[in-house]
Amino acid sequence: MDTVGGELNASMLAARVHLQRARAGSIPFLLDVSIQVPAGITILFGPSGAGKSTLLDCIAGLARPDAGRIVAGEEALFDSQAGVNCPPQARRIAYVFQTLALFPHMSAEENVYYGLDGMPPRERAARVDEILKAFRVEKLRARKPAEISGGERQRIALARSLVTQPRVLLLDEPLSGLDAELKAAIVDDLRAWNTARRIPILYVTHTREEVDALGERVIAMDRGRVISTGTPMEVLEAPRHKRLAQAAGFENLLSGTVVDLREADGVMRVRLNESHCEIEVPLGYAAAGDRVHVAIRAGDILLATSQPHDLSARNIIEGKIVALETRGTLVRARVNCGVEFIVHLTPGAVRSLDLAEGFRAWLVLKTHSCHLVEE
Amino acid sequence: MDALLLSLRLALCVSAILLAGGLPLAYWLAYSNWRGKFLLEAVVALPLVLPPTVLGFYVLVAMGPHGPLGKFWQTFFGHGLAFTFEGLVLASVLYSLPFAVQPLIASFESVDRKLLDASAVLGAGSLKTFWRVILPLSIPGIVTAVVLSFAHTMGEFGVVLMVGGNLAGVTRTVSIDIYDHVQSLEYADANRMALVLLAISFAVLSFVYAVNRQVGRQIGRRLWTPWAAN
Numbered sequence: 292m293d294t295v296g297g298e299l300n301a302s303m304l305a306a307r308v309h310l311q312r313a314r315a316g317s318i319p320f321l322l323d324v325s326i327q328v329p330a331g332i333t334i335l336f337g338p339s340g341a342g343k344s345t346l347l348d349c350i351a352g353l354a355r356p357d358a359g360r361i362v363a364g365e366e367a368l369f370d371s372q373a374g375v376n377c378p379p380q381a382r383r384i385a386y387v388f389q390t391l392a393l394f395p396h397m398s399a400e401e402n403v404y405y406g407l408d409g410m411p412p413r414e415r416a417a418r419v420d421e422i423l424k425a426f427r428v429e430k431l432r433a434r435k436p437a438e439i440s441g442g443e444r445q446r447i448a449l450a451r452s453l454v455t456q457p458r459v460l461l462l463d464e465p466l467s468g469l470d471a472e473l474k475a476a477i478v479d480d481l482r483a484w485n486t487a488r489r490i491p492i493l494y495v496t497h498t499r500e501e502v503d504a505l506g507e508r509v510i511a512m513d514r515g516r517v518i519s520t521g522t523p524m525e526v527l528e529a530p531r532h533k534r535l536a537q538a539a540g541f542e543n544l545l546s547g548t549v550v551d552l553r554e555a556d557g558v559m560r561v562r563l564n565e566s567h568c569e570i571e572v573p574l575g576y577a578a579a580g581d582r583v584h585v586a587i588r589a590g591d592i593l594l595a596t597s598q599p600h601d602l603s604a605r606n607i608i609e610g611k612i613v614a615l616e617t618r619g620t621l622v623r624a625r626v627n628c629g630v631e632f633i634v635h636l637t638p639g640a641v642r643s644l645d646l647a648e649g650f651r652a653w654l655v656l657k658t659h660s661c662h663l664v665e666e
Numbered sequence: 667m668d669a670l671l672l673s674l675r676l677a678l679c680v681s682a683i684l685l686a687g688g689l690p691l692a693y694w695l696a697y698s699n700w701r702g703k704f705l706l707e708a709v710v711a712l713p714l715v716l717p718p719t720v721l722g723f724y725v726l727v728a729m730g731p732h733g734p735l736g737k738f739w740q741t742f743f744g745h746g747l748a749f750t751f752e753g754l755v756l757a758s759v760l761y762s763l764p765f766a767v768q769p770l771i772a773s774f775e776s777v778d779r780k781l782l783d784a785s786a787v788l789g790a791g792s793l794k795t796f797w798r799v800i801l802p803l804s805i806p807g808i809v810t811a812v813v814l815s816f817a818h819t820m821g822e823f824g825v826v827l828m829v830g831g832n833l834a835g836v837t838r839t840v841s842i843d844i845y846d847h848v849q850s851l852e853y854a855d856a857n858r859m860a861l862v863l864l865a866i867s868f869a870v871l872s873f874v875y876a877v878n879r880q881v882g883r884q885i886g887r888r889l890w891t892p893w894a895a896n
Contacts, residue, residue, distance in 0.1 A: 386783075408794070455788060
């Protein structure tokens with residue numbers, strides 16, 4: 292397992308990219324990031340349109356930044372000041388696209404052979420055998436991509452990219468559409484392959500589940516910028532940006548005004564918009580009167596049918612259940628306390644409390660379940 | 667049967683030349699980012715809308731003893747171009763150009779760009795990408811291009827009449843021959859020739875659709891035809 296920040300070794304990928312693109316009928320898209328990717332898996336996380344794929348295209352050489360510098364190991368692949376722009380063919384950067392882009396007219400084996408031109412035939416065959424075995428797809432050699440199932444297609448796309456022994460691997464949501472178990476099995480094989488090689492792997496995703504499952508380092512992006520870097524816990528549990536909070540699955544995103552700061556207790560009180568509802572949240576960079584946003588996970592809120600006493604939780608808010616919606620094994624309660632909260636309950640809890648729409652309810656929020664986020 | 671053999675020879679030459687020249691031209695038209703590309707696209711499509719006599723007229727003028735093509739040919743080969751088989755080939759190549767190039771462009775353009783990106787990051791240069799990815803995935807378009815330019819050349823009339831005239835064994839093609847017979851009220855002869863042409867056209871189109879099914883099933887793509895553009 293890599294440590295946070297990773298080891299700064301010779302195989303590291305570093306990219307500083309500035310790129311502006313005109314968009315019809317709206318403000319131009321601006322990508323302006325600087326990232327460092329050490330050996331091991333780093334997740335590039337952010338909502339759709341954050342610029343993740345464009346960044347990968349720049350690293351692979353398929354898109355050209357207006358300015359910046361991209362370095363893999365010791366070699367500069369792109370340097371706008373020095374006038375360096377290595378073509379994608381010469382970068383030795385493997386790139387697995389979301390659509391995989393397997394050549395439909397070639398068998399799985401021919402696909403894997405494709406990147407190995409100009410190598411003695413025996414060595415080629417040995418390499419292909421080895422990688423097909425590493426990704427458990429030897430039996431599919433002769434099949435065309437259309438005759439292969441989804442998860443196995445993804446394995447072949449990985450094998451095709453990695454057989455060339457690249458120095459960096461870029462993955463653009465390659466496992467979307469697979470169930471968690473299949474995904475985990477493929478990632479395990481990828482990790483196993485990488486234990487000996489130790490190359491940087493940049494894995495793009497916009498879903499929270501994948502961040503949790505792959506967990507090592509996360510770089511969070513939004514609107515063309517890096518907004519957070521760290522372990523999945525650090526980045527996702529306390530998101531500092533509103534849009535990231537949305538992507539990370541914070542169901543309650545509330546805006547409010549700071550009433551006062553209690554530095555000694557490390558807390559401040561926030562009055563939620565258009566209500567008399569006041570909650571206590573951890574102290575943040577704000578002054579009384581500032582507008583702030585608070586993110587709370589629906590699963591972090593407790594619901595009681597009578598007013599609770601003698602609790603350590605500082606926020607107890609009275610409200611009325613507006614709706615109870617069952618979604619599989621989860622009940623989503625909408626509770627109006629002046630502002631509407633979303634609370635996740637289990638069907639069992641709903642039964643034992645005998646909850647129904649229109650009932651009075653008290654919501655209990657721990658101070659540290661309330662996360663301050665930026666716009 | 668002289669006329670039929672001549673037409674077949676002409677059609678073979680023309681489709682071979684159009685295939686060889688059409689591939690790079692279509693590649694460039696499909697992938698170039700040049701701003702003025704639309705001009706060349708218009709030039710390539712021109713024979714589709716131009717009356718054959720207009721095209722034939724200008725080609726004839728260019729091939730004449732005072733035209734640039736005619737002078738050039740005279741210097742290198744010692745004879746003119748007008749009313750010769752070579753002249754007829756050249757005129758037919760121009761006339762059938764869109765029938766070869768447009769299906770090629772359409773099938774090149776419909777190759778998924780991500781496949782080209784994948785090929786590039788796997789280290790392949792544009793020549794390898796063309797031979798190993800673009801070309802195999804464009805087989806239906808290539809078949810269409812060859813077949814259409816062949817069939818179109820077999821049946822052409824106006825351009826041949828303008829540029830080639832009506833010299834037996836040199837420039838008298840099937841369609842001119844049919845016209846001749848009708849002019850001389852030899853309806854039986856005209857009918858025989860017309861039937862041959864009809865049979866060839868039908869066979870050619872059946873072949874195109876059969877290939878379309880077969881290859882389309884294999885690579886999951888459909889053939890481009892001018893009457894069912896994809």
